[in-house]
Amino acid sequence: MVNAPLALLAELTHRCPLRCPYCSNPVELSRASAELATAEWARVFREAADLGCLQVHLSGGEPTARRDIVEIVAAAHEAGLYTNLITAGVLLDAALMQRLVAAGLDHVQLSVQDAEEAGAERIGGMKGAHARKADAARLVREAGLPLTLNAVVHRQNLHNLPALIALALEWGAGRIEVAHVQYYGWALANRAALLPTRAQLDEATRIVEAARAAHRGRLVLDYVVPDYHAARPKACMGGWGSRFLAVSPAGRVLPCHAAESIAGMVFPNVREVSLHEAWYRGEAFERFRGTAWMPPPCRGCANAEKDWGGCRCQAFALTGEAANTDPACVLSPHHGLLAAAVAEAGQAEFRYRGVA
Amino acid sequence: MIPRFPRGVRLQEDKARGRWIVMAPERMFVPDDTALEVLRLVDGARDVGAIVDALAAKFDAPRAEIEADVAAMLDDLVAKGALAW
Ligand code: SF4
Ligand code: SF4
Numbered sequence: 001m002v003n004a005p006l007a008l009l010a011e012l013t014h015r016c017p018l019r020c021p022y023c024s025n026p027v028e029l030s031r032a033s034a035e036l037a038t039a040e041w042a043r044v045f046r047e048a049a050d051l052g053c054l055q056v057h058l059s060g061g062e063p064t065a066r067r068d069i070v071e072i073v074a075a076a077h078e079a080g081l082y083t084n085l086i087t088a089g090v091l092l093d094a095a096l097m098q099r100l101v102a103a104g105l106d107h108v109q110l111s112v113q114d115a116e117e118a119g120a121e122r123i124g125g126m127k128g129a130h131a132r133k134a135d136a137a138r139l140v141r142e143a144g145l146p147l148t149l150n151a152v153v154h155r156q157n158l159h160n161l162p163a164l165i166a167l168a169l170e171w172g173a174g175r176i177e178v179a180h181v182q183y184y185g186w187a188l189a190n191r192a193a194l195l196p197t198r199a200q201l202d203e204a205t206r207i208v209e210a211a212r213a214a215h216r217g218r219l220v221l222d223y224v225v226p227d228y229h230a231a232r233p234k235a236c237m238g239g240w241g242s243r244f245l246a247v248s249p250a251g252r253v254l255p256c257h258a259a260e261s262i263a264g265m266v267f268p269n270v271r272e273v274s275l276h277e278a279w280y281r282g283e284a285f286e287r288f289r290g291t292a293w294m295p296p297p298c299r300g301c302a303n304a305e306k307d308w309g310g311c312r313c314q315a316f317a318l319t320g321e322a323a324n325t326d327p328a329c330v331l332s333p334h335h336g337l338l339a340a341a342v343a344e345a346g347q348a349e350f351r352y353r354g355v356a
Numbered sequence: 357m358i359p360r361f362p363r364g365v366r367l368q369e370d371k372a373r374g375r376w377i378v379m380a381p382e383r384m385f386v387p388d389d390t391a392l393e394v395l396r397l398v399d400g401a402r403d404v405g406a407i408v409d410a411l412a413a414k415f416d417a418p419r420a421e422i423e424a425d426v427a428a429m430l431d432d433l434v435a436k437g438a439l440a441w
Contacts, residue, residue: 004372006384052372054379082366082379107364107381146364146381174362174437175381220437 004052042075077104089136115163137171180226195345227328233310241285
């Protein structure tokens with residue numbers, strides 16, 4: 001039996017004033033002229049709610065780079081979805097915040113690149129961004145909305161993890177997501193500069209656990225660990241085509257936001273089919289749904305319905321074959337690739353988009 | 357003490373799956389039957405005592421027993437960010 005999806009990731013645009021070296025947007029970006037129109041998004045939201053989605057993550061790129069972001073929030077709200085804005089915050093001002101709240105926005109997730117200005121601006125590649133983020137956090141809190149701080153952590157900012165947690169408290173966030181970089185797309189190109197050492201990872205885990213206890217009831221800490229030091233992969237998306245779907249700026253319906261990185265796959269488009277059709281009958285969703293597609297060692301493994309063989313995008317990025325067992329698993333014949341990458345890491349310079 | 361749903365958290369019906377859920381920032385909780393009984397009584401006006409009274413009446417159970425369960429449950433929900441004081 002195929003489950004109904006729980007959440008929709010709406011990637012409204014690939015445009016963004018920042019250029020984080022770990023950005024999970026595809027290396028090949030959609031142009032603004034190809035983006036879905038307001039009315040098309042409104043239809044996508046209604047179809048998502050009818051399918052069983054409860055929540056929509058309005059993301060990008062930078063979702064507020066769209067001039068119709070208020071109309072889009074209103075449409076998602078009217079469809080009955082819990083609305084979450086995932087933003088870098090640099091384009092928010094008081095007037096926009098007010099209109100977003102009036103449109104029915106439920107929650108804001110604000111990204112920070114580092115705890116201190118110099119580091120944050122080097123990583124995000126935009127001058128003045130950090131101060132604007134502080135303003136954005138204040139506007140969200142003044143509007144009475146709950147705030148999550150999203151801190152993507154890696155080799156070059158992990159030393160500031162305690163300061164990032166302090167920043168979440170200072171900015172009034174009720175939740176912080178400490179997420180180690182996931183390596184596909186642009187992040188893979190920067191892996192040598194981003195991968196933490198084992199010691200850094202262990203220290204980070206210790207800090208997160210201590211902070212969880214210290215701020216219990218005041219700050220929720222969610223922690224996404226990198227699989228490069230793991231023995232078992234993550235249950236990516238809770239299983240391909242099982243709980244989650246994404247719609248790209250140009251309308252492609254994806255089982256995971258990085259799925260377009262898998263060469264040779266064709267995804268249904270909301271301009272041609274309904275979400276229902278895409279979810280229940282799209283070949284791309286069928287391809288890795290359940291366990292029947294699995295080759296060994298996943299086939300017949302006791303964990304097959306727990307981790308679903310890990311991440312298809314990571315399997316493709318590292319082994320060239322999306323159906324392979326995620327190399328994060330010790331049982332994968334490619335598991336050694338991860339240790340090799342960790343051993344090689346340590347480069348200082350980032351590669352930015354648009355810079356040769 | 358009066359528990360309430362913080363802004364951005366709500367109890368809502370999940371029609372597609374025939375259940376009730378607590379929607380919270382980027383997460384959702386599926387309360388079990390007992391938790392759901394408690395959450396339905398959270399209206400920002402009832403204090404813990406009033407919630408316990410209502411449950412004791414409804415289930416015809418000893419108040420002391422319910423009180424301990426409710427206190428533990430509320431504490432857990434507050435830690436998860438699903439409720440606030
Ligand atoms: S803020 Fe950074 S990670 Fe997010 S879309 Fe912009 S460049 Fe990508
Ligand atoms: S072999 Fe496959 S199913 Fe088994 S633990 Fe590894 S990734 Fe999971």
